[in-house]
Amino acid sequence: MLAISAGGVIVWIVWVAAGFACLASGLAVVSFRNPFYSALALIGNLASLAVLYLLLSAEFVAAAQVLVYAGAVMVMFLFVTAYVGPRQEPPWASGPSWQTLAAVLAAGAIFVEIVVVIGLKAGGRLETSPSVGSVFGSPGWIGRLFLTDHLLSFEITSIVLLVAAVGGVILGSHTRRSTAARADAAGEAG
Amino acid sequence: MLGPGVAWYLGIAAFLFATGAFGVLVRRNPLIVLLSLEIMLNGGNLALIAFSRHAANGAGQIFALGVMAVAAAEVCVGLGLVVALHRRRLALDVDELSELRG
Amino acid sequence: MIAGAWLCLWAPLAGTVLILLGGSRIPRRVDGWIGTLSVFVAFAGALWSFFGLHANASHESHYSTAWTWLAAGKLTVPFQIVVDPLSTFMMLVVSGVGGLIVLYSIGYMDGDDEERRYFAYISFFVFSMLLLVEGGNMLLLLVGWGLVGLSSYLLIGFWHERPSAVAAAKKAFIMNAFGDATFALALFVLIAHSNSLEFATSFATASHLSQSTVDLVALGLLGGAAAKSAQIPLHTWLPDAMEGPTPVSALIHAATMVTAGVYLIARTHPIFEDAPTIALVAAGLGAITLLAAGMIALVQTDIKRVIAYSTMSQIGYMFMAVGVGAFSNGMFHLMTHAFFKALLFMTAGLVIHAIADEQDIRKLRGVGAVMPWTKWAFLVGAAALVGIPAFSGFFSKDPILAADLHDHWYGVVFWACGLVGTFLTGLYTFRLYFIVFPGEPSPFVREHHHRHHGKEGPWTMLVPVAVLTVLAAVAGWIQFQPFWEPITHWLSPIIPTEPAAEATNWDDAITSLIAPVIGICGIVVAWMIYGAKQRLAVPSIPWLQNLLEHKFYFDEAYDLAFYKPAVATANLFRRDFEEPVVLTTGPDLGEGTLELGAATRKMQTGLVRTYVFFLGAGMAVLAIVFLLVR
Numbered sequence: 001m002l003a004i005s006a007g008g009v010i011v012w013i014v015w016v017a018a019g020f021a022c023l024a025s026g027l028a029v030v031s032f033r034n035p036f037y038s039a040l041a042l043i044g045n046l047a048s049l050a051v052l053y054l055l056l057s058a059e060f061v062a063a064a065q066v067l068v069y070a071g072a073v074m075v076m077f078l079f080v081t082a083y084v085g086p087r088q089e090p091p092w093a094s095g096p097s098w099q100t101l102a103a104v105l106a107a108g109a110i111f112v113e114i115v116v117v118i119g120l121k122a123g124g125r126l127e128t129s130p131s132v133g134s135v136f137g138s139p140g141w142i143g144r145l146f147l148t149d150h151l152l153s154f155e156i157t158s159i160v161l162l163v164a165a166v167g168g169v170i171l172g173s174h175t176r177r178s179t180a181a182r183a184d185a186a187g188e189a190g
Numbered sequence: 191m192l193g194p195g196v197a198w199y200l201g202i203a204a205f206l207f208a209t210g211a212f213g214v215l216v217r218r219n220p221l222i223v224l225l226s227l228e229i230m231l232n233g234g235n236l237a238l239i240a241f242s243r244h245a246a247n248g249a250g251q252i253f254a255l256g257v258m259a260v261a262a263a264e265v266c267v268g269l270g271l272v273v274a275l276h277r278r279r280l281a282l283d284v285d286e287l288s289e290l291r292g
Numbered sequence: 293m294i295a296g297a298w299l300c301l302w303a304p305l306a307g308t309v310l311i312l313l314g315g316s317r318i319p320r321r322v323d324g325w326i327g328t329l330s331v332f333v334a335f336a337g338a339l340w341s342f343f344g345l346h347a348n349a350s351h352e353s354h355y356s357t358a359w360t361w362l363a364a365g366k367l368t369v370p371f372q373i374v375v376d377p378l379s380t381f382m383m384l385v386v387s388g389v390g391g392l393i394v395l396y397s398i399g400y401m402d403g404d405d406e407e408r409r410y411f412a413y414i415s416f417f418v419f420s421m422l423l424l425v426e427g428g429n430m431l432l433l434l435v436g437w438g439l440v441g442l443s444s445y446l447l448i449g450f451w452h453e454r455p456s457a458v459a460a461a462k463k464a465f466i467m468n469a470f471g472d473a474t475f476a477l478a479l480f481v482l483i484a485h486s487n488s489l490e491f492a493t494s495f496a497t498a499s500h501l502s503q504s505t506v507d508l509v510a511l512g513l514l515g516g517a518a519a520k521s522a523q524i525p526l527h528t529w530l531p532d533a534m535e536g537p538t539p540v541s542a543l544i545h546a547a548t549m550v551t552a553g554v555y556l557i558a559r560t561h562p563i564f565e566d567a568p569t570i571a572l573v574a575a576g577l578g579a580i581t582l583l584a585a586g587m588i589a590l591v592q593t594d595i596k597r598v599i600a601y602s603t604m605s606q607i608g609y610m611f612m613a614v615g616v617g618a619f620s621n622g623m624f625h626l627m628t629h630a631f632f633k634a635l636l637f638m639t640a641g642l643v644i645h646a647i648a649d650e651q652d653i654r655k656l657r658g659v660g661a662v663m664p665w666t667k668w669a670f671l672v673g674a675a676a677l678v679g680i681p682a683f684s685g686f687f688s689k690d691p692i693l694a695a696d697l698h699d700h701w702y703g704v705v706f707w708a709c710g711l712v713g714t715f716l717t718g719l720y721t722f723r724l725y726f727i728v729f730p731g732e733p734s735p736f737v738r739e740h741h742h743r744h745h746g747k748e749g750p751w752t753m754l755v756p757v758a759v760l761t762v763l764a765a766v767a768g769w770i771q772f773q774p775f776w777e778p779i780t781h782w783l784s785p786i787i788p789t790e791p792a793a794e795a796t797n798w799d800d801a802i803t804s805l806i807a808p809v810i811g812i813c814g815i816v817v818a819w820m821i822y823g824a825k826q827r828l829a830v831p832s833i834p835w836l837q838n839l840l841e842h843k844f845y846f847d848e849a850y851d852l853a854f855y856k857p858a859v860a861t862a863n864l865f866r867r868d869f870e871e872p873v874v875l876t877t878g879p880d881l882g883e884g885t886l887e888l889g890a891a892t893r894k895m896q897t898g899l900v901r902t903y904v905f906f907l908g909a910g911m912a913v914l915a916i917v918f919l920l921v922r
Binding site for chain 1: 211251259
Binding site for chain 3: 211214215216218223284285287288289290291
């Protein structure tokens with residue numbers, strides 16, 4: 001299991017570090033009281049995930065993760081969190097209620113099941129992975145796949161983004177609020 | 191492949207997913223809920239990338255990119271909702287926002 | 293010739309459709325003319341096919357198929373018509389008399405609010421009757437059969453605000469439906485043994501069946517014929533059917549529909565020849581009916597009901613004729629009967645129309661003084677009905693009796709019944725005449741009689757009556773057995789007279805001498821009892837009077853045997869099944885669903901976390917299940 005080579009050792013060290021960072025930041029996200037800190041923890045999580053993707057020869061996905069997720073999505077999150085203002089919420093309000101307990105159980109169950117599947121049920125199939133060429137995971141290779149085998153999903157994703165943009169604009173626009181205010185005023189006047 | 195086998199990555203992915211699920215179930219602030227949702231999605235992404243590497247098939251990475259796009263879209267709409275809630279001076283607490291009940 | 297037959301069939305239907313589609317956009321008067329013209333066009337078509345067939349050297353049956361109507365497994369039934377001597381004969385009678393009556397209706401129904409509906413129905417009736425007589429196979433005949441039953445129901449109950457009319461319509465329809473059912477059962481037996489219902493095939497099939505089976509088929513056909521033609525025991529609907537307008541009584545219940553039974557027996561005569569017992573039953577039914585109806589007519593006080601019972605009686609004669617095998621005699625009597633019976637109904641209609649719709653003869657006295665022309669027309673019809681020499685009834689009724697005379701031993705019995713019937717006919721017909729027409733008008737008549745622009749009725753009513761008067765007087769001369777018999781010759785390729793029913797010259801002579809004498813005796817007795825001087829009093833026999841006034845208690849018997857048990861059963865089901873079970877199940881189901889819904893509603897807490905929790909928990913459970921089942 002342990003690769004006995006310099007490259008292998010470095011990979012292992014990087015993997016342990018990134019993995020640890022990933023897990024810790026994940027726990028941090030759900031634990032902090034201040035949403036701002038949670039968002040920052042998520043940025044750390046995304047960065048460590050990008051490292052893990054690099055270890056799995058998915059260079060383009062790692063780059064996209066940093067650019068899109070950490071760069072765009074999280075910035076948006078931070079903006080909204082700042083806009084909404086400070087809010088403190090005790091995560092373990094008045095001791096663990098039945099909901100918290102049940103949630104722990106459910107999440108734990110899911111985790112255990114997945115581990116069981118990976119460890120026991122998969123048999124020996126997950127032991128070794130074939131080696132891949134250098135083109136695997138490269139942007140050009142991904143781009144070619146997008147435009148040939150997976151063109152439909154590519155196009156549909158663009159539509160999803162368009163819809164989301166429109167939805168975001170509508171949700172965030174002022175007109176609804178002013179219409180409601182004007183209606184209230186008219187109701188009171190009339 | 192150098193380093194740990196695919197199974198270890200899957201283990202991390204499982205842990206992330208479970209953590210995200212826990213966060214969604216327990217936290218009351220919708221912003222934190224959305225963040226936990228992101229954790230879950232990332233866990234899924236990691237699993238996809240790992241399998242893609244294991245099977246030497248590019249579809250997993252394509253799928254992961256799709257998930258990323260959809261997650262971005264979902265965050266956009268979700269944050270729009272949070273902003274709208276905040277504008278109307280409603281409580282940012284998922285337990286308070288329960289008008290759609292039977 | 294074929295085209296003429298198709299024209300004859302479709303013209304009245306076109307009239308109906310036009311009237312129905314036009315609705316209130318077409319003025320009522322115009323609808324009446326549409327109906328009349330459609331039937332006259334049909335008559336023209338009938339003439340065309342008649343002359344076409346006549347010119348054709350071999351007067352055989354010509355079939356023409358429009359499309360395949362029914363194709364089920366082995367059975368195929370095309371929509372086909374037959375043009376042969378018998379069908380053209382019937383087409384002429386139906387469309388000719390029908391056209392005159394529809395013309396008459398224009399005057400009679402003038403002013404009625406629902407005139408349009410009437411003319412739509414009556415055109416539809418003419419179409420159905422033509423389908424019946426032109427149908428080229430048994431099934432199409434049955435279709436026409438059913439449709440005339442429907443038209444009869446619609447027209448009897450035309451004035452549907454009257455409960456008595458509605459009840460009469462239902463009664464007619466139900467009794468006819470019984471006949472339809474037996475008819476259909478007979479067809480089922482035929483279908484079971486062959487895969488076509490064309491006439492020739494059906495007759496051939498029947499001849500190969502066992503005696504009991506063919507008896508069954510014939511009995512089924514006879515059941516249908518008896519119901520449609522109001523023979524005992526399925527006769528009680530006909531007097532009640534007088535609730536409909538008088539032209540309807542004239543057309544449906546005198547000239548055409550009720551004669552459909554006779555037509556059926558004539559058309560399917562090979563089957564009856566294979567089942568001589570049933571044929572005898574048919575003749576026997578006819579004999580019984582003609583006597584019973586004649587007797588009941590003696591005590592009726594409604595002018596239309598007397599004529600209705602007279603119809604029943606005369607159809608009894610026709611049944612007697614076709615029962616013993618004298619088919620063309622029966623058809624000839626059908627034709628002359630159509631003329632003089634329609635005439636009688638129409639003159640009665642003139643009286644009713646002019647005197648405030650009154651039908652009770654106790655109030656209608658001395659009508660002849662104010663309506664002389666009607667009186668003479670009625671007299672001609674009555675003379676034809678009784679069979680006075682030179683009028684049409686004489687030429688058609690006596691050959692029927694003559695044909696019976698030498699037909700086995702029972703022929704003499706039928707002959708005697710027929711003669712007694714002739715006496716009764718003279719008696720009841722002229723009872724009616726002497727009560728209603730001669731003498732001083734009663735106060736009621738004086739008060740309510742009104743002239744129509746100085747005449748006894750509108751021209752649309754007078755012209756048909758005039759035409760029928762002429763026909764009733766002279767149409768009989770067309771066939772004078774045994775001297776000249778064009779009708780028998782015309783019909784012989786299709787319905788040859790059975791050898792046993794061939795009357796010898798001697799039979800003809802004896803009958804033609806005795807029958808009119810007996811008829812005139814009846815007239816004389818009527819004159820003595822009901823005439824001006826009243827030389828004779830009506831013998832008072834209370835039990836007989838009661839029996840006749842209650843029409844031999846048939847209605848009461850059917851009420852007891854069928855109606856009351858049916859009502860009791862229906863009530864039983866309603867009380868013990870419908871109310872406790874069916875009517876509570878519905879609401880119970882509804883309430884149960886509501887309760888279930890209310891319980892399920894509690895799951896909708898509105899809290900996002902609960903939903904997500906269930907999602908997660910469910911997923912976990914499912915994953916365990918899959919892992920185990922694997």
